[in-house]
Amino acid sequence: MEALIASAIAVLGGSGIYLVLRERTFSVILGLALLAIAVNLFLLSMGRVAPGQAPVIEEGLELAAYVDPLPQAVVLTAIVIGFAMMAFVVVLSISTHFVTGTDHVDGGVDGGVDGGVDGGEDTQ
Amino acid sequence: MAVLLIILLPLVGIFLPLVLERYGRLAATLGAGIPTLVAFGLLMSVGPSVLAGEVLVLSKPWVPALGLSVGLRVDGLGFLFALLILGIGLLVIQYAYYYLSEEDPIGRFFSYLLLFMGAMLGVVLSENVLLMALFWEVTSLSSFLLIGYWSEKAAARQGARMALTITGLGGLSLFAGLVILGQIVGSYELTEILASGELIVGHDWYLPMLILVLVGAFTKSAQFPFHFWLPNAMTAPTPVSAYLHSATMVKAGVFLLARLHPALSGGDAWFYLVGGVGIATMCFAAYVAFFRHDLKGLLAYSTISHLGLITALFGFGTAGAAVVGVFHIMNHAAFKASLFMTAGIIDHETGSRDIRVLGNLRKVMPYTMVLALLGSAAMAGIPFFNGFLSKELFLKETLTLSMLAEMPWLVPVIATAGAVFSMAYSVRLVHGVFFEQGRGETPKVGHDPSVGMLLPVAVLVAICVVVGVVPDWSAGPLLAAASQSVVGAELPSYSLSLWHGFTMELLMSGIAIVGGIFVYTQRARLYTLAERIWPALTGKAVFEKTVELVASAATRLTGMLENGSLQRYLMLLVVMAVAAGALPFIQYGFVTGPQELTPANPVAIAVWALLIVATLATAITHHRRITAIICLSVVGLIISIIFVYLSAPDLALTQLSVEVVTILLLLLALFVLPEAAPVxxxxxxxxxxxxxATLGGLGMGAISWAVMTRPQDSISDFYLEHATYPVGGGTNVVNVTLVDFRGFDTFGEVAVLILAAFGIYTMLRYTHHTFVEGVPRTADDRYPVVLVSASRPLLALILLMAFFIFLRGHYLPGGGFIGGLVASVALILQYLASGIDWANERMRMNFRFVAVVGLLIATLAGSMALLMDLPFLTMTLLDVDIPLLGQSDFVMTLLFDLGICLAVVGSTMTILSELSHMQEDAEPFDKAARAEESDPWKP
Structure with a gap:
């Protein structure tokens, strides 16, 4: 199982990084979403793989019978915050789209509107 | 305590002149003078015990982890300097009152001056060397402010900047040196450092440390090759030049040499570096001073020369030379401050400082002339003045250097040459200004200033004469006490008398006096010669060129990194992150841990395969955006299944509901953004x-693999043990952690959520939704009948379920976060199914208000504890049963969780409903208007 989870984190993180480096804002948002998932899974994996040991206290069970609750609490808030940040980035990209007329990350490639860097990185 | 007050009085007093300025110039002056006078009185009160050889040390820890303490120390050396700072400070304050004109903002001047005074006192009275470095920086800053006091003058600004750059860099270097010194000794307290001389000199790090410290000392005391800032600092008002740039601040460098003399001196490196730089500066600057036509420029180079002399004396490394060094510090402060003030008087009364223009002033300014004459005599080293005594002792020390046994004549010859020019420029100062016929007309016809302006000069000149005539009686005790802290308890034998018989040093003094007069008589020829062959290389030019080079290099580097492309920044960020993550792998290698692995079942492998496919599909299909969103939703759903498998039911619920709102959000975004992206x-x-991406992904996977295969040592047992009793009173440890153990985290995160919602609200409300081609005004699709009719009865059911999830959270998976998200899903479903207008009509609710109320409820629940003197967010308050609801702590956590829940609902709904509103507001695309808006040629 550990290998499956580690490889899942690797694929999620790698895909996230790849998408974050794309030219269009929407791809970057998708990339951030994948990265967030990868990081959440990574954080949770700090509590080790322990199926069937949910941290809900029952009478007469030893402490060792529960999985570490702390990463879960951290990840829970991280999911919610991740959503908030993602919503913010989405709206930011929409606003940029309105202002610059393009959804290119650097602004003003196909729009040719004022501001923005000509051609983004490739043409530098 | 008296010692602490000596430093604090001027520092606290910096507000007095500013406040009192409105009551007139005299009031502002008194505002500066009174704290100084009181501090002076306090210093006098500790005087007798210090002169008796006592060392007062006061030490209170400040940041013990850094070795920083508020440590103060009054010994002979510190006392001597404090006396100079406060004594000359008082005279300068009086002088400045007459010197500054009505237009100058006098309050600002005095508050800068007091800031400097307090900082300088801090430097000389610090026991902790880090504290000293701190005060050292403040003296550089206050010097910057004072040099640039007449900020309307370009030269003043340039001079101030140059001084700050040079002394500031020196300060950094000094700080690095002192940190190394502290590491060598193991303590930053002077008492320890001074007692560890042998350890320090023998240490491997001695030389780098010494060089760093010396750069600090040399920049401050304007030693070659850092000397050039001082002449450029002469754009400061003359009281500042007299005070900071001759008597006190520039002495901080030589003070440091004296202070650390017991710890650092003794090695060859010390002798050649300090002695060599000192003697070279002394001779070179005396030579340059002779060719300066500006009175203050001449005095500035003379100051550099005398500082070089003092540096050289400490550099010789012998006890005898150090005593002479201390003696010359005292003497130089007296005569040079008096001469600067005289120069200021001449400038003030005639409007010119150019020696070539000035002349024949003896008739109109007789009193000034007498004072200038006496001061110059002290500077030149004429018998019966204090300068003579220390200069003769200096010449004597040059004759007894054991280090240069092969060339015993070298240093005495250089020293005598320096003394010749010293005599020459002193003669020039008096003769050129008061006797010779000037070549031009001064802007004003000079006359003697008022007594109040002459008095400070007279006091200093009187000191020069008294010390020169009866040295042992006047300066003896102070010198002995100060020297003791430099060379230790055993003072070498020295004699402060006028007549030592016919000695070699007397001959050298004689040569200097006669030679100086001879050089002066040849001045006309020398100036013509100098004008022809004066080197073009000046410190100022080198400095400006260097600054220019550094600035343009910085601009180039910035341009290279920061080219305006966000893509580039993101790429650099990822590269840095990957590199930082790779470092430990390279350093320590990668080893799988010993933990036994969990077997994988076929279902898990199938789910895993689905996840990998969905993830890669998201990345590959990102151009076709709808497809990508669907793939992403698959990823999210599988992740919630994985959370279930990993024993995290709360997370699974959260992930599931967040996934729904996220996908909705992305779909809403696609309404505005193009549906497909170009390749x-x-x-x-x-x-x-x-x-x-491969590197980054592999790294993340490898790290999690490494962690998961190692046994766990967690702090969580505490949470598991205490969740039910005595802290949380619940069985769902994750929820108890969120609302109780780590309640403050949750509180903060909910605040962030609300902030994000408000940010989105403002962004969407205040950007103009125009000028984008292809954005439709409203969606034309019909609302699907099945969804409409199903969603309405479902609303009540889902809300009920949300409430249930919220309530049971403390004991079973659920809680405020999840309940809030589920409720949001229920509400948003109505928007989706029946349209915004329909939903808005039925939900007349301001969701921003709901969010804020939620946060307030959470705050309220947390603050209850404050009433009972318990920390914020303590939930276990009373062991009381409340009817119907149960234990009081349970009620408290429920209240807090309710706040969280409302905040989540409010924020989520604000975000989503604002996004849907936006489409309503969007105006249709207007090509002409946009062209006009973006026309670069539009005026």
Whole structure:
């Protein structure tokens, strides 16, 4: 199982990084979403793989019978915050789209509107 | 305590002149003078015990982890300097009252002056060397402010900047040196450092440390090659030049040499570096001073020369030379401050400082002339003045250097040459200004100033004469006490008398006096010669060129990194992150841990395969955006299944509900953004990104693998043990952690959520939704009948379920976060199914208000504890049963969780409903208007 989870984190993180480096804002948002998932899974994996040991206290069970609750609490808030940040980035990209007329990350490639860097990185 | 007050009085007093300025110039002056006078009185009160050889040390820890303490120390050396700072400070304050004109903001001047005074006192009275470095920086800053006091003058600003750059860099260097010194000794307290001389000199790090410290000392005391800032600092008002740039601040460097003399001196490196730089500066600056036509410029170079002399004396490394060094510090402060003030008087009364223009002033300014004459005599080293005594002792020390046994004549010859020019420029100062016929007309006809302006000069000149005539009686005790802290308890034998018989040093003094007069008589020829062959290389030019080079290099580097492309920044960020993550792998290697692995079942492998496919599909299909969103939703759903498997039911619920709102959000975004993206970017670029992504992904996977295969040592047992009793009173440890153990985290995170919602609200409300081609005004699709009719009865059911999830959270998976998200889903479903207008009509609710109320409820629940003197967010308050609801702590946590829940609902709904509103507001695309808006040629 550990290998499956580690490889899942690797694929999620790698895909996230790849998408974050794309030219269009929407791809970057998708990339951030994948990265967030990868990081959440990574954080949770700090509590080790322990199926069937949910941290809900029952009478007469030893402490060792529960999985570490702390990463879960951290990840829970991280999911919610991740959503908030993602919503913010989405709206930011929409606003940029309105202002610059393009959804290119650097602004003003196909729009040719004022501001923005000509051609983004490739043409530098 | 008296010692602490000596430093604090001027520092606290900096507000007095500012406040009192409105009551007139005299009031502002008194505001500066009174704290100084009181501090002076306090210093006098500790005087007798210090002169008796006592060392007062006061030490209170400040940041013990850094070795920083508020440590103060009054010994002979510190006392001597404090006396100079406060004594000359008082005279300068009186002088400045007459010197500054009505237009100058006098309050600001005095508050800068007091800031400097307090900082300088801090430097000389610090026991902790880090504290000393702190005060050292403040003296550089206050010097900057004072040099640039007449900020309307370009030269003043340039001079101030140059001084700050040079002394500031020196300060950094000094700080580095002192940190190394502290590491060598193991303590930053002077008492320890001074007692560890042998350890320090023998240490491997001695030389780098010494060089760093010396750069600090040399920049401050304007030693070659850092000397050039001082002449450029002469754009400061003359009281500042007299005070900071001759008597006190520039002495901080030699003070440091004296202070650390017991710890650092003794090695060859010390002798050649300090002695060599000192003697070279002394001779070179005396030579340059002779050719300065500006009175203050001459005095500035003379100051550099005398500082070089003092530096050289400490550099010789012998006890005898150090005593002479201390003696010359005292003497120089007296005569040079008096001469600067005289120069200021001449400037003030005639309007010129150019020696070539000035002349024949003896008739109109007789009193000034007498004072200038006496001061110059002290500077030149004429018998019966204090300068003579220390200069003769200096010449004597040059004759007894054991280090240069092969060339015993070298240093005495250089020293005598310096003394010749010293005599020459002193003669020039008096003769050129008061006797010779000037070549031009001064702007004003000079006359003697008022008594109040002459008095400070007279006091200093009187000191010069008294010390020169009866040295042992006047300066003896102070010198003995100060020297003791430099060379230790055993003072070498020295004699402060006028007549030592016919000695070699007397001969050298004689040569200097006669030679100086001779050089002066040849001045006309020398000036013509100098004008022809004066080197073009000046410190100022080198400095400006260097600054220019550094600035342009910085601009180039910035331009290279920051080219305006966000893509580039993101790429650099990823590269840095990958590099930082790779470092430990390279350093320590990668080893799988010993933990036994969990077997994988076929279902898990199938789910895993689905996840991998969905993830890669998201990345690959990102151009076709709808497809990508669907793939992403698959990823999210599988992740919630994985959470279930990993024993995290709360997370699974959260992930599931967040997934729903996230996908909704992305779909809403696609309403505005183009549905498909063009394929762009070179193949090389793609290859690079794939490479980076692979590296990054592999790194993340490898780290989690390494962690998961190692046994766990967690702090969580505490939470598990205490969740039910005595802290949380619940069985769902994750929820108890959120609302109780780590309640403050949750509180903060909910605040962030609300902030994000408000940010989105403002962004959407205040950007103009125009000028984008292809954005439709409203969606034309019909609302699907099945969804409409199903969603309405479902609303009540889902809300009920949300309430249930919320309530049971403390004991079973659920809680405020999840309940809030589920409720949001229920509400948003109505928007989706029946349209915004329909939903808005039925939900007349301001969701921003709901969010804020939620946060307030959470705050309220947390603050209850404050009433009972318990920390914020303590939930276990009373052991009381409340009817119907149960234990009081349970009620408290429920209240807090309710706040969280409302905040989540409010924020989520604000975000989503604002996004849907936006489409209503969007105006249709207007090509002409946009063209006009973006026309670069539009006026």
């Amino acid at each position: 762009e970017g070179s193949r090389l670029r793609k290859l690079r990104d794939v490479g980076l």
